[in-house]
Amino acid sequence: MWQHLFADAVTTIQEGFPEAYSGSAIEDSGVWVSFAGKAPQGALDVLTKLPADVEVRQDAGWTEVDIRAMGEEIHHSTRALEGVADVSTSIDTNLGRIAVVTEVEAGTPAAAVRTESLAVASSVEDHRADTARSDLEGIAVEVTAVKADAGGFDALYGGAKLTTSSGGYCTAGFSVGSASYSQGLMTAAHCSNSLSYGSKALTYRGGSSTRDVQWHSGGGTTAAKFYVGTTTLKTITSYHNPTSGTTVCKYGRKTGGSCDRVSTLNQCRGQYCGLTSVLLRQAAPGDSGGPWYYGNAGYGIHSGYITLSGARRDVFTPLRSAASTLGVTVKTS
Template sequence: MTAFLTPGAAQAVSAESDQTFSATELRAAGDAVLDASEGGVAWSVDADRNTVTVLVDDTVSDAEIDGIRDRAGRLADALVFEHTPGTFQKYVQGGDAIYADLGWRCSAGFNVRSGSTFYFITAGHCTEDPYGPTPPYPLWSDGASQIGFTAASSFPVNDYGLVQYDPNPGSVPSTVNLYNGSSQTITGFANATNGQSACRSGSTTGLRCGSVTGLGYTVDYGGGDVVYDMIRTNICAEPGDSGGPLFSGATGLGLTSGGSGNCTSGGTTFFQPIVEAANAYGVTLP
């Protein structure tokens, strides 16, 4: 389950204000967007521009935009709206394909370890069990045989999950599939920076590259599925790419979460930062 946008396709539907807002006021304006949103909206406080950038997909009407403005009240002028074609969605289908026993496909993110136990991290909306608490379900296979079980899962709010290899292997590679017969070794994790060049790998569309176009985005996929502090990029993705790795050279940056668009017309994709996920689980690269 994932959501994407299209490179260069976002169209501004409101102009920036000349008014100056404090950091507290900008946070309050962002909170107003969350309170008013019913899905199809992503937003981030931009302190440099003194605005809150609000992306809206095709499901958001003019009346709903007016409702967001009304909820913001006197802070409405801090909101700069941009429209992006398509619909935010979560994709269920780190590069290599992984299959849930409950019927969907995602992509593995990064192999990690805690002591002598090996895991991989993927998207939390992939590891979430729709029928009840998780772990240990879903169970996961590589399409031929079972390879592990869900050890932990965090979605919404975050979008990361941990799958424990079962049986536990003697070792796992610290690499990402480049879908050209080769792989990229990952030697560390780091937080993304705005404007940074990056690539992502996924089991539907392979390797795709672009750049980081924003940080700290809150994304509302609808139905109460809101995630925070996401990386925004102009890299396309499609269903099944969820959970796959975002990386820059040998550095891991994030996990594919969602967005709008596709890899024919292009897209914007949001990623869960990997540093937060690895710290939450106390795991490191193999």
């Protein structure tokens, strides 16, 4: 399948040439990959093995690694400002744009918060410009102050697949394992740390304060399969990094299955960054932690939603990033 081949190639370049890779996308007019400067020969060799032409864009100026680091620092620094209820940050590595939406607490002047946010962004820009390995001068930073409701998570204090003692529930993601615990399941970090799979209590093994993922062991053997329906299982054979334009599908215990296309990467919402957004909002509370996939390839762990350009969009944590953060291996067949 062409999409999987392209995703695999992009993943190889992202992980093999982080000092050069800038961005990539699947568009109606074709596919492309961009680099901060001249494309490394090794990266070009990866692309020439694909069965279709890929446009190579050079001299973007910035790398994905550097713009993501700058955007996340701006995001977390802005969250610490007085009068800020929460922050959503869109880090567009393809366009070289960081858009910060600051949610203002009731009674706090939005203009004052925006001014402080701009000062924070400027300070971070200066700091990153001195330490980054690529050129960040072309990055555009936008700051907007709004009333609350920029995003949220899809966990319920209700009941279903991965349940809590109070009846709340999330959705199990992909099967994982580590050197110490070979049988595990991944889900979203904002879900409870005390979860059960049916009548079997799971053991919390670790999570993250900056990426919306955690994992648990126990409950029995976990296989390289995941639900795409109430009783329908699908085998996972590979997992890739998403790119703009990638078709992906999600499954959650609240809303079931639906498909969409990746809109933007490297989003931040609240304490969590590294989120990928799609075009629509189709999930609901209870879907958190569920799998994002296409065919037999895994792409991510569902988080919730973010508001971009006035529209709510579902977001997920890319699966490769999730596994790396947790120090686990995703089971494939």
